[in-house]
Amino acid sequence: MLSNFIVPDLVPAAPELFVLAMACVILIVDLFVKSKERTLTFVLTQLTLVVSATITFYTVSYDKTYTFANMFVDDQLADLLKLLLDLTVIVVLFYARGYIAERVSMAKGEFYVLVLFATLGMMVMISANHLLVLYLGLEMMSLSIYAMVALNRDSTQATEAAMKYFVLGALASGLLLYGMSMVYGATGTLEITEIAQALAQGAVNKTILVFGLVFLVAGIAFKLGVVPFHMWIPDVYHGAPTPVTLLIASAPKLAAFAMVIRLLVNGLFFLSPDWQQMLMILAVLSMAIGNLAAIAQTNIKRMLAYSAISHMGFMLLGMVSGVVDGDARYAMNAYSSSMFYMVAYVITSVAGFGMILLLARAGFEADSLDDFKGLNKRSPWFASMMMVVMFSMAGIPFFVGFFAKFSVLLAVVAAGHIWLAIVAVLFSLIGAFYYLRVVKIMYFDAPIDNSPIPASLDTKLLLSANGLAVALLGLFPHALMYLCAVALISSL
Amino acid sequence: MSGNLLSLAIWIPIVAGLVVLSTGSDRNAPLARGLALFGAILGLVVTVPLYIGFDKTTSAMQFVELASWIPPFNINYHLGVDGISMLFVILNSFITVLVVLAGWQVIENRVAQYNAAFLIMSGLLNGIFCSLDGILFYVFFEASLIPLYLIIGMWGGPNRVYAAFKFFLYTLMGSLLFLLALIYLFFQSGGSFSILDWHQLPLALNTQIWLFLAFLIAFAVKVPMWPVHTWLPDAHVEAPTGGSVVLAAIGLKLGAYGLLRFSLPITPDASHELSGLIIALSLIAVIYIGFVALVQADMKKLVAYSSIAHMGFVTLGFFMFNALGIEGALVQMISHGFVSGAMFLCIGVLYDRMHSRQIADYGGVVNSMPKFAAFFMLFSMANAGLPATSGFVGEFMIILGAVKFNFWVAFAAATTMIVGAAYTLWMYKRVVFGAVANDHVAELTDINGREFLILAVLALCVLGMGLYPLPFTEVMHASVNDLLQHVAQSKLQ
Numbered sequence: 001m002l003s004n005f006i007v008p009d010l011v012p013a014a015p016e017l018f019v020l021a022m023a024c025v026i027l028i029v030d031l032f033v034k035s036k037e038r039t040l041t042f043v044l045t046q047l048t049l050v051v052s053a054t055i056t057f058y059t060v061s062y063d064k065t066y067t068f069a070n071m072f073v074d075d076q077l078a079d080l081l082k083l084l085l086d087l088t089v090i091v092v093l094f095y096a097r098g099y100i101a102e103r104v105s106m107a108k109g110e111f112y113v114l115v116l117f118a119t120l121g122m123m124v125m126i127s128a129n130h131l132l133v134l135y136l137g138l139e140m141m142s143l144s145i146y147a148m149v150a151l152n153r154d155s156t157q158a159t160e161a162a163m164k165y166f167v168l169g170a171l172a173s174g175l176l177l178y179g180m181s182m183v184y185g186a187t188g189t190l191e192i193t194e195i196a197q198a199l200a201q202g203a204v205n206k207t208i209l210v211f212g213l214v215f216l217v218a219g220i221a222f223k224l225g226v227v228p229f230h231m232w233i234p235d236v237y238h239g240a241p242t243p244v245t246l247l248i249a250s251a252p253k254l255a256a257f258a259m260v261i262r263l264l265v266n267g268l269f270f271l272s273p274d275w276q277q278m279l280m281i282l283a284v285l286s287m288a289i290g291n292l293a294a295i296a297q298t299n300i301k302r303m304l305a306y307s308a309i310s311h312m313g314f315m316l317l318g319m320v321s322g323v324v325d326g327d328a329r330y331a332m333n334a335y336s337s338s339m340f341y342m343v344a345y346v347i348t349s350v351a352g353f354g355m356i357l358l359l360a361r362a363g364f365e366a367d368s369l370d371d372f373k374g375l376n377k378r379s380p381w382f383a384s385m386m387m388v389v390m391f392s393m394a395g396i397p398f399f400v401g402f403f404a405k406f407s408v409l410l411a412v413v414a415a416g417h418i419w420l421a422i423v424a425v426l427f428s429l430i431g432a433f434y435y436l437r438v439v440k441i442m443y444f445d446a447p448i449d450n451s452p453i454p455a456s457l458d459t460k461l462l463l464s465a466n467g468l469a470v471a472l473l474g475l476f477p478h479a480l481m482y483l484c485a486v487a488l489i490s491s492l
Numbered sequence: 493m494s495g496n497l498l499s500l501a502i503w504i505p506i507v508a509g510l511v512v513l514s515t516g517s518d519r520n521a522p523l524a525r526g527l528a529l530f531g532a533i534l535g536l537v538v539t540v541p542l543y544i545g546f547d548k549t550t551s552a553m554q555f556v557e558l559a560s561w562i563p564p565f566n567i568n569y570h571l572g573v574d575g576i577s578m579l580f581v582i583l584n585s586f587i588t589v590l591v592v593l594a595g596w597q598v599i600e601n602r603v604a605q606y607n608a609a610f611l612i613m614s615g616l617l618n619g620i621f622c623s624l625d626g627i628l629f630y631v632f633f634e635a636s637l638i639p640l641y642l643i644i645g646m647w648g649g650p651n652r653v654y655a656a657f658k659f660f661l662y663t664l665m666g667s668l669l670f671l672l673a674l675i676y677l678f679f680q681s682g683g684s685f686s687i688l689d690w691h692q693l694p695l696a697l698n699t700q701i702w703l704f705l706a707f708l709i710a711f712a713v714k715v716p717m718w719p720v721h722t723w724l725p726d727a728h729v730e731a732p733t734g735g736s737v738v739l740a741a742i743g744l745k746l747g748a749y750g751l752l753r754f755s756l757p758i759t760p761d762a763s764h765e766l767s768g769l770i771i772a773l774s775l776i777a778v779i780y781i782g783f784v785a786l787v788q789a790d791m792k793k794l795v796a797y798s799s800i801a802h803m804g805f806v807t808l809g810f811f812m813f814n815a816l817g818i819e820g821a822l823v824q825m826i827s828h829g830f831v832s833g834a835m836f837l838c839i840g841v842l843y844d845r846m847h848s849r850q851i852a853d854y855g856g857v858v859n860s861m862p863k864f865a866a867f868f869m870l871f872s873m874a875n876a877g878l879p880a881t882s883g884f885v886g887e888f889m890i891i892l893g894a895v896k897f898n899f900w901v902a903f904a905a906a907t908t909m910i911v912g913a914a915y916t917l918w919m920y921k922r923v924v925f926g927a928v929a930n931d932h933v934a935e936l937t938d939i940n941g942r943e944f945l946i947l948a949v950l951a952l953c954v955l956g957m958g959l960y961p962l963p964f965t966e967v968m969h970a971s972v973n974d975l976l977q978h979v980a981q982s983k984l985q
Contacts, residue, residue: 376602376646380516391638396634396638396664397630397631397634397635398635402631402634403562406627406671406675407565409671409672409675410565410675410678413672413676413678413679414679418672421675422669425668425669425672426668428668429661429664429665429668432660432661432664433657433661436641436657436660436661439641439642440645440653440656440657443642443645443646444645444646444653444656477562478562478563478564481562481564482564485564
């Protein structure tokens with residue numbers, strides 16, 4: 001028996017293995033940590049992420065490397081996304097730390113361990129070359145996040161959000177699994193590269209396959225949070241403790257993007273005419289409902305939740321512009337514009353939620369729009385950072401959000417969908433209103449409370465760097481665009 | 493040094509603005525003001541060589557700078573000026589100095605942010621006039637909304653929030669479709685964002701018409717042309733004096749400049765095809781808006797409507813396709829920059845003392861402010877288009893151009909001479925002459941040295957341009973003739 005066993009090549013999965021091992025170690029170490037602030041746990045978690053990023057960086061695979069019997073793939077797309085993922089989580093933890101330490105019910109080591117397991121799940125999703133591995137990664141991420149949402153167990157709001165997230169998430173997982181089983185039925189394999197080969201050879205039952213595709217798209221749409229699978233987004237963003245919202249709003253978007261690429265582009269590229277149509281409807285609906293509903297919000301977390309829905313819709317526009325009448329000439333540009341949009345959105349949204357954490361202090365959540373009133377009088381510097389974030393999200397130059405929107409629009413027009421581009425810019429116009437309103441609240445209104453900004457120095461520095469990154473990437477977006485394009489090309 | 497004059501004209505004010513911003517709270521207000529004035533003057537000084545070193549004999553772009561900015565999309569940092577845009581760069585830098593001076597004593601609240609906003613806006617506006625790359629133009633065009641939005645919203649009047657939102661969203665609506673037109677042209681031209689490449693690009697009539705309409709939406713809002721002008725009176729009334737001055741003197745010129753840089757040369761056939769529409773809209777602006785201005789009770793609103801009427805004249809001049817019309821329109825644009833800026837400054841002088849802009853609250857101002865009354869007289873006359881002031885030159889040239897084009901258009905346009913005189917001089921009469929209206933007017937103090945300096949400089953410009961317009965027109969000739977040749981050539985195949 002043993003003679004058949006081949007030790008798999010572990011190098012491509014080294015970052016994942018390291019995070020897994022460290023998550024277990026930290027879980028045990030935390031038992032012996034006495035300090036209320038959990039400094040050691042925090043430091044170890046951050047070190048884990050830094051080392052994981054370093055491993056990823058030094059084992060960048062310039063070719064596609066498969067391991068674990070072709071179930072796991074390491075390519076430049078995976079490496080880039082994992083690096084960004086680690087970086088995002090590191091920043092998220094820095095922002096979250098003060099908030100967590102101030103709240104007794106959350107100041108436990110579990111938060112950090114759960115973050116690491118969620119990160120591990122996302123890394124597995126990014127590198128999955130097999131439907132079941134993808135599913136495992138997805139569930140690992142989701143279950144960790146469900147728990148994190150409910151971490152503040154005395155809060156009815158958080159508990160309700162967690163229940164809602166869990167029930168709807170389970171439903172979405174069911175849909176995804178059902179879709180996967182259909183794909184398996186049609187192609188006889190769960191391996192993504194083999195699915196693509198089976199489709200290329202043409203000997204598949206297309207009816208079953210498209211039927212399965214519908215469920216896969218529904219599952220993806222749920223994870224991205226696009227209409228009509230968006231119901232959980234506002235409630236969860238609103239109900240979850242702000243650091244958890246910050247995490248949900250950033251890192252999983254990168255993993256969900258990887259899922260889109262792995263499933264739809266790597267696996268089901270031959271069905272692109274079918275899934276493009278589906279995604280197109282989802283995109284337009286998301287931009288419409290996201291932007292319109294955001295106007296009515298008074299809670300900034302809810303407003304950013306609806307804004308996230310509209311941004312995901314905009315991002316999908318790039319995905320629907322890849323193939324026109326069987327011509328895949330512009331596919332690379334289109335998908336890399338989507339990826340650039342996603343990365344730009346994550347950078348911007350981390351800064352946006354970071355601002356909410358910055359203003360929060362013990363016993364006070366700064367999650368109402370009114371809490372930002374007169375921020376310019378309290379702290380001109382952070383008001384300007386938030387303004388940069390808002391204008392970037394509205395797609396006004398010189399901020400990175402403009403070039404994100406611009407590159408997607410370029411892809412949409414290249415594909416000849418001019419009407420789609422017009423719809424997209426009109427909804428951006430509507431969206432500009434509520435971003436402008438935040439600027440108005442900060443700059444034109446008088447402050448309600450004049451207390452100084454309580455956050456620690458590292459948070460302030462990091463948040464400043466984050467805001468400046470949004471501005472500087474708007475001046476020099478080229479390098480990031482180039483990275484996205486190179487990574488995507490390598491994944492095909 | 494001469495190699496990157498345009499970059500200096502753009503980035504000196506922006507960097508100066510950031511430096512001013514860093515002075516922080518109002519405790520350092522004197523420092524902020526001093527730095528702002530220094531930055532604004534430095535910004536003006538670097539634009540002087542643009543005029544001195546300008547080659548009048550060529551229509552080619554001068555002081556060109558070209559560097560790759562975003563290679564995957566072939567977007568370049570491509571700057572250059574010709575006879576059409578060069579004067580606006582200087583005008584803008586000049587107005588910025590005046591605006592910083594005008595806010596010297598008036599703005600006491602968040603001084604550093606106020607001055608920084610104007611400096612940054614000045615740099616962005618220079619960027620618009622210098623850009624030869626479509627996306628670079630767009631980026632400056634759009635980014636310049638942010639400072640003005642903040643200026644109106646932070647230092648504006650009671651209804652400032654409404655006005656700021658209306659201004660921002662109205663303009664954004666126009667420019668988003670413009671962005672799509674740019675992207676479309678990128679693909680039509682086989683992957684170029686260069687405006688100069690687009691000037692040579694053959695396009696089918698149908699395509700041209702769609703592009704023309706997309707350009708028109710963006711620029712008509714900015715000009716503003718009737719019927720998309722409604723944001724302007726709101727913005728002007730609510731904005732602080734400095735904001736109104738920049739908006740009137742430079743902001744409105746962006747739309748007209750865009751028509752010259754984009755609409756006419758890129759879509760010449762559509763321009764001919766749809767010139768009737770533009771001329772009709774322009775005449776409505778000239779005549780109807782002129783009458784609207786007549787009935788205004790608020791001085792700023794009156795000048796705002798008068799600006800729309802004057803800009804109607806400018807768009808009229810463009811679409812008659814003769815040299816007199818276009819040069820007249822350009823002269824009118826620069827003159828309007830001086831005159832409307834001066835009018836808003838005069839109203840600001842009164843407002844600072846009385847905190848009212850209602851004509852009815854005034855009367856007999858000449859008794860307490862004789863020096864001011866004299867300046868205000870000159871600018872009102874210029875606004876009405878009196879000969880020997882700059883206001884006359886442009887209007888006269890456009891009417892001459894219109895006579896060549898069509899007598900009845902010229903006749904309709906010429907009525908502005910009467911209506912314009914009526915609304916301006918009637919306002920002047922009610923505010924300045926007559927019996928002293930109330931005790932507040934009787935207690936008014938005349939303009940101080942700073943205000944005198946600002947108004948005197950503008951008065952010199954208005955008179956100088958009215959008496960001897962040659963230095964302004966001679967630099968335009970080559971570029972305007974080239975533009976006309978370009979527009980006359982069909983791009984259809």
